Amino acid sequence: MAKLNREEVERIAELAKLTLTDAEKDMFQEQLSNILEYAEMLQQVDTTGIPPTTSALPINNVMRPDELSLSLPNEEALRNAPDAEDGSFKVRAVLD
Amino acid sequence: MELYSLTIHEAQEQLRQGVTTSVELTESVLERIDAVEDKVGAYISLQPEIALRMAEMADERRAVGEDRPLLGIPLGIKDTIITHGVPTTAASKILEGFTPPFDATAIDRLRQDGAVFIGKTNCDEFAMGSSTEYSAFHPTRNPRNLNCVPGGSSGGSAAAVGADEAFGTLGSDTGGSVRLPASFCGVVGLKPTYGRVSRYGLIAFGSSLDQIGPITKDVEDAAILLNAIAGHDPRDSTSVNAPVPNYVDDMKQGDGLKGVKVGIPQEYFTDGMEPGVAQTVRTAIDHLASLGAELVEVSLPNTQYGIPAYYIVATAEASANLSRYDGVRFGLRHDGGDMWNTYNETREAGFGPEVKRRIMLGTYALSAGYYDAYYLQAQKVRTLLRRDFEQAFEKVDVMVSPVAPMVAFEINAKVDDPLQMYLTDVLTVSLNLAGVCGISLPCGFSEGMPVGLQIIGPALGESTILRTAYQYEQTTDWHRQKAVL
Numbered sequence: 001m002a003k004l005n006r007e008e009v010e011r012i013a014e015l016a017k018l019t020l021t022d023a024e025k026d027m028f029q030e031q032l033s034n035i036l037e038y039a040e041m042l043q044q045v046d047t048t049g050i051p052p053t054t055s056a057l058p059i060n061n062v063m064r065p066d067e068l069s070l071s072l073p074n075e076e077a078l079r080n081a082p083d084a085e086d087g088s089f090k091v092r093a094v095l096d
Numbered sequence: 097m098e099l100y101s102l103t104i105h106e107a108q109e110q111l112r113q114g115v116t117t118s119v120e121l122t123e124s125v126l127e128r129i130d131a132v133e134d135k136v137g138a139y140i141s142l143q144p145e146i147a148l149r150m151a152e153m154a155d156e157r158r159a160v161g162e163d164r165p166l167l168g169i170p171l172g173i174k175d176t177i178i179t180h181g182v183p184t185t186a187a188s189k190i191l192e193g194f195t196p197p198f199d200a201t202a203i204d205r206l207r208q209d210g211a212v213f214i215g216k217t218n219c220d221e222f223a224m225g226s227s228t229e230y231s232a233f234h235p236t237r238n239p240r241n242l243n244c245v246p247g248g249s250s251g252g253s254a255a256a257v258g259a260d261e262a263f264g265t266l267g268s269d270t271g272g273s274v275r276l277p278a279s280f281c282g283v284v285g286l287k288p289t290y291g292r293v294s295r296y297g298l299i300a301f302g303s304s305l306d307q308i309g310p311i312t313k314d315v316e317d318a319a320i321l322l323n324a325i326a327g328h329d330p331r332d333s334t335s336v337n338a339p340v341p342n343y344v345d346d347m348k349q350g351d352g353l354k355g356v357k358v359g360i361p362q363e364y365f366t367d368g369m370e371p372g373v374a375q376t377v378r379t380a381i382d383h384l385a386s387l388g389a390e391l392v393e394v395s396l397p398n399t400q401y402g403i404p405a406y407y408i409v410a411t412a413e414a415s416a417n418l419s420r421y422d423g424v425r426f427g428l429r430h431d432g433g434d435m436w437n438t439y440n441e442t443r444e445a446g447f448g449p450e451v452k453r454r455i456m457l458g459t460y461a462l463s464a465g466y467y468d469a470y471y472l473q474a475q476k477v478r479t480l481l482r483r484d485f486e487q488a489f490e491k492v493d494v495m496v497s498p499v500a501p502m503v504a505f506e507i508n509a510k511v512d513d514p515l516q517m518y519l520t521d522v523l524t525v526s527l528n529l530a531g532v533c534g535i536s537l538p539c540g541f542s543e544g545m546p547v548g549l550q551i552i553g554p555a556l557g558e559s560t561i562l563r564t565a566y567q568y569e570q571t572t573d574w575h576r577q578k579a580v581l
Binding site: 004012015016019031036039041042043045050053055056059072089094 | 193194195197198290291304330333334336398400401403404405407408415419422423424425426427428429431433434435436437438439440441443444447449452453455456457459460463469470472473474475476477478479480482514515518529530531532555
């Protein structure tokens with residue numbers, strides 16, 4: 001069941017926004033299938049009525065007062081940008 | 097004795113007595129780096145000028161009467177931890193040239209304490225790996241045997257300490273990445289309780305698992321560094337708002353290990369373990385008993401599910417965290433003609449094979465039709481693993497085990513077999529899933545390579561594991577048997 005076929009590898013790569021080479025697709029098909037087969041053992045565990053753990057901490061919904069504080073100056077935030085213009089990050093057109 | 101071979105607390109004592117200066121300590125470490133770094137490759141980048149300037153400032157602060165435990169102490173910082181004005185790559189091509197405009201909270205605290213930063217240490221790309229061979233830049237070699245890996249992912253941090261190329265370092269531990277390299281290099285590594293140290297400015301891998309931790313030459317140094325970096329941070333909503341004790345004082349309390357119940361989890365001594373590792377750790381456990389500890393057999397029955405649960409949860413979180421590397425705000429951009437192709441080609445060019453493998457695995461585990469079977473099931477198994485620890489800690493104060501079923505392996509031995517690489521972490525990942533703390537300290541040698549003793553504590557049990565480790569260390573001398581380079 002777990003063994004991945006080529007189309008599934010391509011589908012995951014598309015979801016993950018990775019352009020894989022043919023050699024990478026071959027490699028990942030085999031390696032990910034092996035890993036997923038190993039992970040199949042999780043299916044043996046009876047988890048009826050067991051809640052999932054999303055965090056090891058007993059805390060959630062941490063709030064803070066909605067107060068203004070200092071933030072990164074615009075030019076600092078843009079300093080590492082591959083492309084910037086007029087105080088903004090510049091990207092390729094989203095809509096044609 | 098050369099200055100660079102001192103521990104943090106020994107160097108601190110010499111600074112207090114005016115026998116040496118921070119500039120002298122820094123120069124000594126920089127000379128040591130000049131002499132051995134070609135062989136070890138512990139660092140991705142070095143900042144000697146910045147380090148010497150920080151050392152001068154530390155000496156000035158001391159001259160006007162300031163005295164803090166880390167004032168003037170030269171440290172190395174794992175390259176997954178953000179340092180203001182100093183390039184930070186997480187050992188990935190996708191962040192090459194990235195110069196952070198802010199400090200991680202742990203770095204900010206060390207800066208206030210007057211520590212000196214020498215350089216950024218090597219690691220597996222985005223901390224994904226167990227050998228430091230997945231660094232996009234170069235592998236790091238184990239200072240005990242240059243043909244062997246230093247462990248990972250904080251291999252540079254452990255090798256730097258083991259080779260006296262830093263007085264101490266910070267690493268990060270998502271599934272064993274501080275403890276494993278500490279074990280392989282024969283130094284001390286501590287993974288704090290989840291939330292004990294702020295993750296603000298730690299480049300995210302698995303956000304529900306990641307913790308920054310110290311790697312040091314001895315247990316007291318680990319306590320000193322933990323004192324400096326632990327504590328609540330409003331910038332990290334998962335940091336724990338609990339008082340921080342003085343770990344150095346706490347560690348020295350008690351009469352030997354009298355009254356300490358030490359659990360031995362039977363599932364952590366498996367048939368697949370190298371016999372020399374099992375024997376060495378058994379001898380160390382007998383030594384704890386001779387110090388007054390009461391040994392108790394305990395069981396962590398879901399241990400075998402730790403690796404599959406971890407590699408589903410961690411990769412799922414990683415696949416989401418690493419979606420930020422899109423070539424827009426920082427790092428590499430490969431123009432692909434349009435928006436989607438620019439994303440795809442940037443990521444294809446910027447990520448190495450292990451990172452892609454984990455993004456793929458995590459994306460699959462979260463994708464429609466597989467979410468329940470993999471990710472949700474792994475999170476439920478995580479609950480069972482947590483309960484294992486909770487039940488064991490009703491009976492004992494700490495638990496002990498090896499850090500890994502093997503000593504450091506040869507370079508290239510596992511690099512093409514990801515599943516075998518993952519199994520290296522079989523005795524460390526469950527602590528991260530449960531959120532508890534653990535320390536690795538040297539307890540002997542097998543086949544000439546160091547063996548690490550893992551001491552596991554409950555949530556916020558750092559004082560107890562440090563005390564146990566300290567008592568062991570005070571009555572043995574494994575930590576003084578240094579690598580010869």
